[in-house]
Amino acid sequence: MSPTVLYAADLVAVLVLTFALYLPRHRRRDLAVAYLGVNVGVLAVAATLASSTVGAGLGLGLFGVLSIIRLRSAELSQTEVAYYFASLALGLIGGLAAAPVGIALMAVVVLVLAIADSPRLLSRYRQQTVVVDRAVADETALVAHLEQLLGGRVRRVSVQRLDLVNDTTWVDVRYDADPRGTVVPTARRADPVAATPRPDEADRWAVAQR
Structure with a gap:
């Protein structure tokens, strides 16, 4: 030939x-x-x-x-x-x-x-690098916050940077996206990171609790 x-x-x-x-x-x-x-x-x-x-x-x-x-x-x-x-x-x-x-x-x-590379193959599997506007050392709280934010089930979390000075957390997250593209309602799941006061708000938050 x-x-x-x-x-x-x-x-x-x-x-x-x-x-x-x-x-x-x-x-x-x-x-x-x-x-x-x-x-x-x-x-x-x-x-x-x-x-x-x-x-x-x-x-x-x-x-x-x-x-x-x-x-x-x-x-x-x-x-x-x-x-x-x-x-x-x-x-x-x-x-x-x-x-x-x-x-x-x-x-x-x-x-x-x-x-x-078919869009139908493993279409729910996602990977993102997320910058959380809090320094979160507790992995359980971080996972709950990411699931609330991304609207999916987090499978793996790898913290790339925990910045205590600028109060941020850089994290690589692998998760299963919700096939309906919806976010879990706040009323159904508490967000422990969002509920935690920032360091500069700690004094005012403590006063408000008294």
């Missing part, structure tokens, strides 16, 4: 990856251009390496260095990194693999990303 078939299959695969999967789901034009450019560039160089006396290992090592530099030049989410390496892998397969196996591998790469 002619290598041209593999090149055409690679172009079809990266177009599906970019315009049928990534853009409708994430809406970031600059990365769509990057995915297309990376794929076509890797395909061209891989095809050149496959037909020359230069070792393919050297070429792959150079691409590894370039990919690290590219990923360190801008902040990307883990999902965007997955698309980035998928477009790179498609180019390598198109330039180096045998035709029947290469086409099958391209289809697998696109299919796996289509399923793994």
